[in-house]
Amino acid sequence: MPRPDRRRERTQTALREALVALILERGYETTTVQDIVDRANLGRATFYLHFPNGKDELLLHIMDVAQKDILKRAHTHGLPSVPSIHAFQHAAENANLYRAILGGGGMSGIMARFQQSTAAEVLERLKLLIPVEHQANAPLEMIAAYVTGALNATLVWWLENDQPYPPEEMALRFLKMTQAAVVSLLSASTSS
């Protein structure tokens, strides 16, 4: 039975935990390598011994570990009828990490700011369009977030693929999907 020097594993775990903690306390961009190794009680050179490309590599490593975690869980239970359940459960258990990666958004928070201001506009539209008696079935804020996230991702996909359809067609597709999604949620919630 081989015993392959457990110090490396211990060191990397300490670094992972230190970075996750610091991201939550002060954000990713403003956290320095020195902060991380101070928190982990390690030397700076040791950090670069394990992650020669700096803190980005450590963050990727953290995400790798997390994704292996979620995949292991999925394989254990087989394909569920509600596929996203694992995502929500895993996010609940690693709320700090998910907030750090998805919420902070990086770019000094520019992207998060964009998402929020767009979501605010979407929310206004929803308030106008949805009859008041249905608004209690689900928080409009959640719907606004859903719609905004979908819109942004669709925009990025469209641009990254060199605008394969004219904007009018894209807007129509997006409208159809989104209308159906919103109506479905509200009516379904009613019947529950």
Place this chain on the structure above:
Amino acid sequence: MPRPDRRRERTQTALREALVALILERGYETTTVQDIVDRANLGRATFYLHFPNGKDELLLHIMDVAQKDILKRAHTHGLPSVPSIHAFQHAAENANLYRAILGGGGMSGIMARFQQSTAAEVLERLKLLIPVEHQANAPLEMIAAYVTGALNATLVWWLENDQPYPPEEMALRFLKMTQAAVVSLLSASTSS
């Protein structure tokens, strides 16, 4: 009565254009203030004269200008029946800027990477679930991007609001909205 002095406007325009160009060439994070003023043929002190908080402030300024643009257009035409049409049109005309803000994602691309790997998994699911005869109606990749963006944004909203519902309920809501969206798009495309 203040003195308008057109030089200020000219300088700020030069800075905006320089940053947008540089973001596309090498990304936002790796662009330095010195790069920007070199490109704009300005002195470094001049930059801080206009944007004392650094390049973040300049990026916000660029987004402000862009959003004023889109709002002005919306007010001109009144509320459209397809609301997102302005977003798509504006994105098409400022593709570079949108790719920079939304696509790059910041955090050294970590977020974009997360989006992509998640989208790949979603795509696998879609291929299994959607009958082959419907797959031609709309690119599954676009649907995968839509769903992934919606999922991530919903996760963030849920976490930022301290998990107001249990994960199972969130997964169920998300499933309903998404199923309806996908079905709607595919069947609608069929009948068109």
Place this chain on the structure above:
Amino acid sequence: MPRPDRRRERTQTALREALVALILERGYETTTVQDIVDRANLGRATFYLHFPNGKDELLLHIMDVAQKDILKRAHTHGLPSVPSIHAFQHAAENANLYRAILGGGGMSGIMARFQQSTAAEVLERLKLLIPVEHQANAPLEMIAAYVTGALNATLVWWLENDQPYPPEEMALRFLKMTQAAVVSLLSASTSS
């Protein structure tokens, strides 16, 4: 009358004085760039702005300034009958600097140690060879230092020039010069 930004000169002077002071306090090799700029109340980057090759370049600069000083003095007074007088006077006025450059010797003091141990052996020889009644005329320690320095320098010259003469001949030349020097000093001192 041009006024070419005196800040540079002031900064370089501060750096020179800081290094000279620190060399005396703790030696050249163990003095760090950070020590120097701390003492001079400057930033580290400023140091490399003026001396991009590190503290060696600053030390050379110090020596340049010193040598310009001694040459200016020599040119003022014309060629003296006792040529080394300027060296001794200048050394007396910049004793700290000379001790730092010549005495410390560097190489972690190895060279100084070698000089000292050799001088001790030479001193033993001198005590045996010189009659007691002449020993008061000049300190034998000074003569030992003189002879040792001459021997080492001659050795280096011989080796660097690929031993142009056999060792026996070199030893003979060296003996002649040194005997004459010692005898001359002692007898001359007697007649003074």
Place this chain on the structure above:
Amino acid sequence: MPRPDRRRERTQTALREALVALILERGYETTTVQDIVDRANLGRATFYLHFPNGKDELLLHIMDVAQKDILKRAHTHGLPSVPSIHAFQHAAENANLYRAILGGGGMSGIMARFQQSTAAEVLERLKLLIPVEHQANAPLEMIAAYVTGALNATLVWWLENDQPYPPEEMALRFLKMTQAAVVSLLSASTSS
């Protein structure tokens, strides 16, 4: 009687030879402990086992061995009439080591540079003072090296002993010794 343990001797010899070789190839200051043990095919810990104070201690050890060598030779032959003959012979046999210790001079070569520039000035003086017909008897460069080495060593002695005589007197003493030495060498060479 202790057990000599020949491995220790073999290891130390390998380290000595490695350092001497490396000093010649790239200088003492820029040679690292890792370089030494790589060259000697040893582990780094082994180095510190033998020389806990680092490479300075190894260099001192090398000099000790060399000096024991020269002393053993001197005792074998008794006091010679030309005392420096052993120094020259030993230097010839260990030219690399002597060049490393005396020539490199350490302090990143500052001291060697000082010696050279001073020797150049001395050489100019000698050319003016010495009749052309005597210049062939001995290389003036050797005399310049001799005089410069003597001057520097005398200066150091004077400063380290807190300037026991005024500079004028020192310059005079130095002049007398040096004049006699030079004259002696040249005339003696003539008569040989």
Place this chain on the structure above:
DNA sequence: TCCTAAGCGAGACGGTACGTCTTGTCTTCCA
């Protein structure tokens, strides 16, 4: 038309973080 306050280019400067390198200690593994 001038002249005067401003915008501006240039770049020195104090800081802070970077990623690299070497040192000396200590542990693990292997022959």
Place this chain on the structure above:
DNA sequence: TGGAAGACAAGACGTACCGTCTCGCTTAGGA
């Protein structure tokens, strides 16, 4: 069981940016 391999803490290195600060030059605008 002793030594090679190498992880580790400490800390200096030289580089890169940052944001601040003079210092003159240019220039637009009201006088």
